[in-house]
Every structure is written in structure tokens, then in C-alpha cells.
Amino acid sequence: MNTPDEQRFTELYRAHHAAVDAYVRRRSDGAHAVDDVVAEVFLTAWRRLEEIPRGAVLPWLYATARRVLANARRADQRRGNLAEAAARHGRHHVDDPADGVAGSLAVAAAFDALGEQDQEVLRLTLWEELPARHAAKVLGCTTATFHVRLHRARTRLRQRLTTTGTASAPRALTTLGRADA
Structure with missing residues (x-):
């Protein structure tokens, strides 16, 4: 039993x-x-x-x-x-030739260029689709702090995408602009 x-x-x-x-x-x-x-x-x-x-x-x-x-x-x-x-x-x-593959895509390159904290904030929001209060618990911070981190991470990613000037940047920017959970 x-x-x-x-x-x-x-x-x-x-x-x-x-x-x-x-x-x-x-x-x-x-x-x-x-x-x-x-x-x-x-x-x-x-x-x-x-x-x-x-x-x-x-x-x-x-x-x-x-x-x-x-x-x-x-x-x-x-x-x-x-x-x-x-x-x-x-x-x-x-060198491993596979290392260059991800760098050929504008969004992947911009994402990879972000710091680990920015990447994790975006992963929790976009991939895991966690509400901000749950994502904040994962990171061990307050919900308000998480919102600030998310805003900053999105801003940095947008800046990296717009500086590349590629065709895929506008579509990625639209995805980033969606409302917070």
C-alpha cells in the first residue's frame, strides 16, 4: 500500500x-x-x-x-x-562546423548574443509560457522584478534584431511585442 x-x-x-x-x-x-x-x-x-x-x-x-x-x-x-x-x-x-549553423539565422544569432539571464527570462515567457508570477518563482525574484527583466531582455533582443537589418527581424519583433503573461 x-x-x-x-x-x-x-x-x-x-x-x-x-x-x-x-x-x-x-x-x-x-x-x-x-x-x-x-x-x-x-x-x-x-x-x-x-x-x-x-x-x-x-x-x-x-x-x-x-x-x-x-x-x-x-x-x-x-x-x-x-x-x-x-x-x-x-x-x-x-572547430565543429555545426557551430556556425545557428549563427546564420538572425533571431538565433541575436538570441545567442544575449546574456544568460536575458535568455532565460525570454525562454520562460515564450517557450514555457509561464505567467510572470510563476516565472519569477523559477528565477527566485519578485513578479515586479521579473517584469523589469522581461522588458529589458525584449528591448535588448529588439536592438540586436534591428541592427542586423534582416528580413526575419520584423516577424520576430512582432512575436516579442505580445502581452506579458
């Missing part, structure tokens, strides 16, 4: 696994094992089940996923630094 904690966790997992998986996939650059990150998020949820607010489960899971991904990126960076140091002692570095 399942305990109340097991039942709550099972319901939480069933209700939010797909959303967390999508959140991680959209932020994964291929270097991270998505399934491992998602598993780590739900392991943390199980361990800290009592700390999860009942009315804001998904923002709590997104915030946890964000931290797990950050930890994975730091570990990748350390491994990359080690590999780079080893490469300096004998091998030549070969």
Missing part, C-alpha cells in the same frame, strides 16, 4: 514529467543527457517533497531543473578545460 508521500510524488511525476522533460530538452545543447537531468530533478523532488509548494509545483520543478542543468554545465566546462589543456600538448583543435 502506498504512503501519502508516495501517492503525492506519483501524482506530481505523472502531472509534470512531460513539462520538465520539454523544459530540459529545450535548454540542453546535446552535451547533457536529458534523461539523466530529468531523473535528477525528480530525485530531488522526492527527497524534498515536503518543501514543494502545493500551488506552485511546476515552477519549483523548473527552478530545480535550472540548477541541475547549471551544475551539469559547470561539470562540462571543467571537463572541457581539462580536454583543452590536454589538446595544447600535442593535438590541434578542430
